[in-house]
Structures are given as C-alpha cells and as structure tokens.
Amino acid sequence: MSKRPLLVGTIGLALVATGCGSSTPENKPAATGGAPAPVSAECKPYETYGKHEGTKVTIYSPIRDKEADLFQETWKQFSECTGIKVTYEGTGEFEAQIQVRVDGGNPPDLAFFPQPGLLERFAKAGKLKPASPEVTKLTDEGWSPDWKKYGTVDGTFYAAPLGASVKSFVWYSPKMFTENGWQVPKTWAELMTLTDTIAAKGIKPWCAGIESGDATGWPATDWIEDIILRDLGADAYDQWVTHKLPFNDPKVVAAVDKVGAILKNDKYVNGGYGPVKSIASTAFQEGGVPITTGKCGLHRQASFYANFWPEGTKVAEDGDVFAFYLPGNDTSSKPVLGAGEFVAAFTDRPEVKAMQQYLATADFANARMKLATYVSARKGVDLANAQNPIDKLSMEILADPQTVFRFDGSDLMPAAVGAGTFWKEMTAWINGKDTKSALDAIDKSWPTD
Amino acid sequence: MNHDFDFGAEQPKLVVLLLGVVAFLAVVGLILLLLDRFSSRPGLILLTPALVLLTIGLAVPTVRTALLSFMSGDSRRFVGVDNYLWMLTQPEGLLTLRNTLLWVVLVPVLVTSIGLVYAVLVDRSRFEALAKSLVFMPMAISFVGAGIIWKFVYTYRPEDADQIGLLNQIVVWLGMEPRQWLQEPPLNTFFLMVVLIWIQAGFATVVLSAAIKGIPSEIIEAARLDGAGPFAMFFRVTLPSIRPAVLVVLVTQAIGTLKLFDIVRTMTNGNFDTSVIAVDMYNNAFRFGETGKGAALAVFLFVLVMPIVWYQRKLQRTR
Numbered sequence: 054m055s056k057r058p059l060l061v062g063t064i065g066l067a068l069v070a071t072g073c074g075s076s077t078p079e080n081k082p083a084a085t086g087g088a089p090a091p092v093s094a095e096c097k098p099y100e101t102y103g104k105h106e107g108t109k110v111t112i113y114s115p116i117r118d119k120e121a122d123l124f125q126e127t128w129k130q131f132s133e134c135t136g137i138k139v140t141y142e143g144t145g146e147f148e149a150q151i152q153v154r155v156d157g158g159n160p161p162d163l164a165f166f167p168q169p170g171l172l173e174r175f176a177k178a179g180k181l182k183p184a185s186p187e188v189t190k191l192t193d194e195g196w197s198p199d200w201k202k203y204g205t206v207d208g209t210f211y212a213a214p215l216g217a218s219v220k221s222f223v224w225y226s227p228k229m230f231t232e233n234g235w236q237v238p239k240t241w242a243e244l245m246t247l248t249d250t251i252a253a254k255g256i257k258p259w260c261a262g263i264e265s266g267d268a269t270g271w272p273a274t275d276w277i278e279d280i281i282l283r284d285l286g287a288d289a290y291d292q293w294v295t296h297k298l299p300f301n302d303p304k305v306v307a308a309v310d311k312v313g314a315i316l317k318n319d320k321y322v323n324g325g326y327g328p329v330k331s332i333a334s335t336a337f338q339e340g341g342v343p344i345t346t347g348k349c350g351l352h353r354q355a356s357f358y359a360n361f362w363p364e365g366t367k368v369a370e371d372g373d374v375f376a377f378y379l380p381g382n383d384t385s386s387k388p389v390l391g392a393g394e395f396v397a398a399f400t401d402r403p404e405v406k407a408m409q410q411y412l413a414t415a416d417f418a419n420a421r422m423k424l425a426t427y428v429s430a431r432k433g434v435d436l437a438n439a440q441n442p443i444d445k446l447s448m449e450i451l452a453d454p455q456t457v458f459r460f461d462g463s464d465l466m467p468a469a470v471g472a473g474t475f476w477k478e479m480t481a482w483i484n485g486k487d488t489k490s491a492l493d494a495i496d497k498s499w500p501t502d
Numbered sequence: 503m504n505h506d507f508d509f510g511a512e513q514p515k516l517v518v519l520l521l522g523v524v525a526f527l528a529v530v531g532l533i534l535l536l537l538d539r540f541s542s543r544p545g546l547i548l549l550t551p552a553l554v555l556l557t558i559g560l561a562v563p564t565v566r567t568a569l570l571s572f573m574s575g576d577s578r579r580f581v582g583v584d585n586y587l588w589m590l591t592q593p594e595g596l597l598t599l600r601n602t603l604l605w606v607v608l609v610p611v612l613v614t615s616i617g618l619v620y621a622v623l624v625d626r627s628r629f630e631a632l633a634k635s636l637v638f639m640p641m642a643i644s645f646v647g648a649g650i651i652w653k654f655v656y657t658y659r660p661e662d663a664d665q666i667g668l669l670n671q672i673v674v675w676l677g678m679e680p681r682q683w684l685q686e687p688p689l690n691t692f693f694l695m696v697v698l699i700w701i702q703a704g705f706a707t708v709v710l711s712a713a714i715k716g717i718p719s720e721i722i723e724a725a726r727l728d729g730a731g732p733f734a735m736f737f738r739v740t741l742p743s744i745r746p747a748v749l750v751v752l753v754t755q756a757i758g759t760l761k762l763f764d765i766v767r768t769m770t771n772g773n774f775d776t777s778v779i780a781v782d783m784y785n786n787a788f789r790f791g792e793t794g795k796g797a798a799l800a801v802f803l804f805v806l807v808m809p810i811v812w813y814q815r816k817l818q819r820t821r
Binding site for chain 2: 467468480
C-alpha cells in the first residue's frame with residue numbers, strides 16, 4: 054500500500070512529460086502565426102470557456118454504456134472547440150472505487166456523484182475543490198435552493214446538479230383504467246379506494262420488486278421516503294435523514310406501517326409474482342412488468358422505469374403504460390421525491406473549471422435532451438426537447454412552484470445506513486420482520502461520529 | 503470510441519507494465535550480481551526478495567488492518583475495542599457468527615464424507631473414470647457462476663404460474679406448493695451450503711480416491727483373508743490408512759469455508775439471515791465506509807483461520 058502513491062506519482066510525471074512533448078508542435082504554428090485562428094460558427098457558443106489546447110479532463114461516473122455514450126456525444130463539440138480532451142470512465146462500482154482512487158492518490162478531475170451523502174464524505178475529508186464563482190452563479194440561476202443545498206457541505210458550495218429523476222410515480226395501464234372506468238387518483242384516500250376497487254375486481258392492485266443485487270431493498274426504502282415526506286412533512290424529512298428524528302420514532306413507525314398496509318398485505322400484492330415475500334426476490338427491473346399482462350394494476354417506481362418495460366411497450370398517456378404522480382394526502386401541496394447526480398471537482402486546473410462550468414449550463418442540458426431520454430431539474434431547459442412524455446411530465450413536476458422537492462433519503466444518509474441497514478432491514482421487513490424491530494436495528498446502526 | 507483500444511488512453515497501464523518488467527529484470531540481475539560477489543551467503547540473498555514482498559504484501563497489511571480495527575469508521579479516532587464489542591453484541595453480528603460456525607462445522611465434514619463415500623463406491627468399478635470426472639466437473643465452475651446456477655435452481659414462481667426453478671418444479675410434481683427456499687431462515691443457509699458441497703465434493707473424491715489407491719494391496723488381501731466384511735474393511739482398514747489425506751481435505755475445506763464470500767453474496771447478499779463474516783467484512787469496509795468495523799471482522803477471521811493453518815503445518819511435518 055505504502056508503495057503505491059510513489060509509483061502513481063512517477064507515472065503521473067511521465068504522463069505530464071509526454072503530454073507536454075506531444076502538444077508543443079501543435080501549439081507552435083498558432084504562436085508563430087501571430088493572430089489567433091478565426092472562431093467557426095459551431096464554436097461561437099463555446100468561446101466563453103477559452104482555449105485549452107492539449108489539456109485533458111478525466112471524469113469518473115456511475116453512468117455507463119449507452120447513457121455514457123450519449124454524454125460523450127453531447128460534449129463532443131465543446132471538446133473540439135476548447136481543445137479539452139475529455140476522458141470519461143463509467144463504472145458499476147462507483148461508490149467503492151471512487152474511495153479507492155482517491156485514497157490511492159489517483160482521483161479523477163471530475164466525478165458525477167449520485168449520492169450527496171458520499172459527496173459530503175469527500176468534502177469533509179478536504180478532497181474536493183469548492184465550485185468556481187461561475188459554477189455557483191449558474192447554479193443559483195438554474196436550480197432551486199433545495200437542489201443547491203445537496204451540493205453544499207458546511208456552507209461551502211461544491212457541486213452543481215447534472216441529471217435528475219422523479220421517484221414519486223405510480224405506473225399503470227391507461228387501457229386497463231379506461232376499460233374499467235377507473236380514474237387517476239388525486240389524493241392518498243382516492244389511491245387507497247382505487248386499490249380496493251382493483252382488488253375487488255380480482256386483480257392484485259400492486260406489484261413490486263426490490264431485488265437489486267448488492268443494493269437489494271432500495272425500492273422499498275423509496276416507498277418509505279415518499280410516505281415520510283407526505284405524512285411527516287419536508288422539515289421532519291430533513292430531520293429524519295440527518296438522524297435528528299430517530300429512525301424508530303413512533304411517527305416513522307406509523308409511516309412505515311402505512312407502507313406496510315400496501316406492501317405487506319397479501320390482498321394487495323404481489324401482482325403476477327405471488328405472496329408478499331416474493332417482493333424480496335423479484336428483480337426491481339421486473340417489478341412492474343405484470344401490468345402489461347393485466348396481472349397487476351399499480352407499480353410505484355421512478356421515471357427511469359420507462360426504460361424497463363418489455364420491448365414494444367408504448368409509454369404514453371394513451372399508450373400501454375404511463376405514470377401518475379403518487380398523490381399527497383391532499384391536493385394543496387406536492388411533495389416530490391427524486392434523485393440526481395452532482396458534478397464535483399477534485400482538481401482546479403482551468404480546463405477542469407471550464408468543463409464543470411459547461412456541465413452546469415442549460416445549453417448542456419438541452420443538447421443532452423435532444424439526443425435521447427433525459428431529465429433535468431434546471432430552469433431554462435426547453436421542454437420541447439423532451440424525448441418522451443414521462444420525461445416531460447417529470448420536468449413539469451420538477452418545475453412546478455407547488456412542488457416541494459426532496460432528495461432520495463438513503464442517498465443522503467451515511468452509507469452504513471443509507472446503503473446498508475436501511476436496505477437490509479427493509480428487505481427483512483418484507484420477509485416478515487416486524488416494523489419496530491427493523492427500525493430499532495436501523496437506528497442502532499447509525500454511525501456515532 | 504469507448505470500446506476501441508486506444509494506445510493513448512492505455513498508456514498508463516503500458517507504462518506500469520513496462521516498469522514492472524524492468525524492475526523484475528533489475529532485481530534478478532542484482533541478485534545474480536550479489537551471489538557472484540558474496541557467494542558465502544546464498545540463502546540470505548535468495549530469500550531477500552521473497553521476504554521484502556511478504557513484508558509489503560502480508561506483514562504490513564496485517565499490522566495496518568489490526569491497527570485500523572481499533573479506529574473509528576473514518577480511521578481518524580481511536581475507539582478501543584468498540585468495533586469488536588459491536589461485532590460480538592449486535593444481534594445481526596451474532597447471527598453472522600452463528601452462520602459462519604455452521605458453515606465451518608458442516609461443510610468440511612459433509613464434503614469429506616460425501617467425497618469419501620463416493621470414492622469408495624466407485625473405486626475399481628467399471629465407470630470409475632467417468633464417475634469421477636462427473637463429480638469433479640463443478641470444480642471448474644467459479645463460485646459466482648455456481649451461485650447463479652443454483653439461484654435458478656431455487657427460483658420461485660407462484661403456484662398458478664410455470665415454475666422455472668428445478669427444485670420448485672420437482673416439488674410441484676410431487677403435489678406440494680412451491681416455496682421461496684432462499685427466504686426461509688434458517689433452512690436457507692443449508693440450501694446455500696449445498697452449493698459449496700456440490701463444488702467441493704469432487705475435490706475430496708479425487709484426493710481421497712488417490713489415497714485409497716495408495717493402500718498397499720497386501721494389507722487389503724490380508725484383511726480379506728481374515729474375513730473382514732465391507733464395513734470392517736472401510737472402518738478398520740481403508741479409513742485408518744488414508745487418515746492423513748482425510749485430514750488434509752478437512753483442513754483445506756475448513757479454511758476455504760471460513761473465507762466463504764462469493765456464494766452468499768451472489769445468492770442472497772447476506773439477506774434473510776444468511777450473512778457470513780467475509781460478506782459483512784466486505785460490506786463494512788468497502789461499501790459502508792466503516793473501515794474500523796470491516797477491519798475488526800478481518801482480524802477476527804484471521805484469528806479463526808490461524809489455528810487451522812497451524813494445525814495443517816503440524817500435519818505436514820508429521821507426514
């Protein structure tokens with residue numbers, strides 16, 4: 054272990070040396086030519102970021118595969134015009150690997166953090182660079198204070214939001230609803246009435262799946278978060294995620310039991326998959342699929358579930374499946390649970406700052422949206438660019454002034470709870486553990502420092 | 503762009519590779535040079551590289567892990583034996599220890615007995631080669647692969663749907679209700695053990711079969727002439743003769759089982775009361791940012807393995 058930083062340092066040096074070597078010839082003509090080359094039309098919008106010929110920015114992120122390619126396509130023009138070569142690396146093990154890379158003295162320039170809690174850990178350890186004034190300004194213009202708060206640690210602002218997703222959605226089949234004359238519920242009471250109506254029809258009203266490998270249990274925690282946000286309110290929600298409100302407080306117990314009234318009720322679940330316990334072994338990707346075969350009526354899952362429907366399923370208000378907002382207790386307020394990524398910098402070279410600044414603009418969000426499905430909570434994005442109706446609905450909800458947005462609580466809590474006991478105990482809870490003992494165990498596991 | 507082999511992007515790795523090769527050649531050259539100069543002490547010179555590597559790769563991490571186990575989650579504060587107390591007092595931790603104990607006691611014994619019985623049964627039969635290669639085949643499958651295969655075997659579908667899991671299909675054929683095998687503690691731990699036994703029984707069979715073949719035929723003949731039946735043959739002749747081999751299999755299996763990680767992580771991720779020490783250790787150290795607790799579990803595992811390793815050494819010496 055002790056030998057590693059030295060080795061990495063040496064390689065870094067070697068790289069810097071070769072980097073300089075190769076870039077010199079390219080720069081020479083410009084230097085000798087006197088006047089700078091005229092800016093082309095495509096590069097006009099990127100003029101503000103300056104020229105960074107021969108520089109490189111590395112990005113480390115949990116976003117992979119197709120979505121990663123789309124990101125790279127989005128900043129291709131930026132990269133060509135500014136001369137910044139962007140090296141993007143997506144990983145399925147972001148949470149563990151980012152720690153290893155930082156500890157090993159090999160941090161990326163930028164990282165896309167999906168968990169503000171993890172971001173906080175690095176900020177507190179002094180590993181992150183505070184955001185530049187430009188990034189701060191763009192964030193103030195572009196996002197609500199709720200969002201900015203999640204990129205802020207101890208009063209210092211570090212990271213602007215990137216993408217977003219809305220979690221407070223219930224998926225349903227518009228066709229099944231029309232055939233039976235069911236209406237989209239506007240309040241929690243209406244939702245429960247609808248649930249009973251569907252059950253009376255001989256269909257299990259709800260289906261769910263919380264199996265997700267390492268992360269098994271997270272969809273159940275999303276349920277709990279949504280209800281706590283609705284029943285206890287946004288302030289209590291904030292206290293709950295910071296452990297000022299104990300995890301086994303009677304109010305939390307009541308909220309979890311309210312979820313249990315659906316998820317642990319054999320009359321209501323698990324459409325298409327069997328009894329309550331089958332929730333724990335059903336992959337979250339498959340959780341809502343029985344809706345398409347008429348074996349299940351409702352499935353609470355985030356906007357990104359649009360990607361998990363079987364091939365050929367039309368996602369639209371008049372299509373095979375669509376989603377409605379998981380209603381609040383009444384129509385006066387609109388609590389919304391969501392998630393997103395934050396762009397934090399481990400270095401502060403000019404080209405890194407330029408990249409971070411570009412990612413915070415509405416131009417970037419719009420360019421990305423034009424390519425394929427993407428949701429941004431940024432003000433100034435053009436909803437006409439939305440690629441599908443669920444993205445559009447998500448962005449409408451996020452932009453609604455009535456909306457009270459809160460970030461997915463398990464991403465805000467210390468990892469030992471948010472990615473550990475909360476998921477684990479909720480899985481055990483589905484498998485038969487009683488509410489009080491499950492919540493007691495989570496409360497006890499909260500780290501003491 | 504992402505998938506092409508870009509030499510520029512791979513440069514760091516290639517540089518590391520090159521450095522490694524150069525360093526290796528340099529060390530070899532240095533050793534040869536030193537051997538030439540100080541030919542009186544070849545042992546010391548030849549041992550030095552191995553000792554240095556062992557220090558870096560084994561001694562330093564061991565000491566560091568031991569130190570970390572007395573620190574807080576972020577390794578910044580000394581917390582005494584808190585991490586050990588946590589491990590030994592919270593109910594989930596005790597369950598993990600109980601499961602590990604079950605695994606270590608049951609799996610080596612079952613693997614060895616099944617392997618032994620199988621070896622004796624197929625010994626000198628016409629199908630011996632085929633039978634042995636069949637039971638040995640699962641050894642070629644990785645633990646993760648085996649975990650996924652068996653997860654399918656145990657898969658549950660509701661009664662009115664088509665079963666896709668082998669076990670539940672058999673159960674349905676027998677006229678019973680399908681069950682969620684992996685979600686029913688404490689039975690599920692045994693279902694997980696079956697996987698390891700399935701993988702390892704072949705190893706035991708092959709080793710023990712070889713040992714059985716090594717029993718001098720005079721002894722067997724003498725026993726037969728004295729009128730020993732099959733049971734007497736097994737318990738009085740075969741077993742005592744291959745005792746060292748049996749012990750070796752038991753000990754290696756015990757060590758392997760203590761470190762068990764892949765099967766549990768793949769099949770249940772430690773949920774439904776099936777966790778074992780190594781899974782808890784990994785989760786705490788690498789996923790929860792609780793380095794102290796992870797280190798404490800690692801040290802505990804180390805302490806548990808030590809006596810077995812020591813016993814194995816003793817065994818090797820007496821042979």
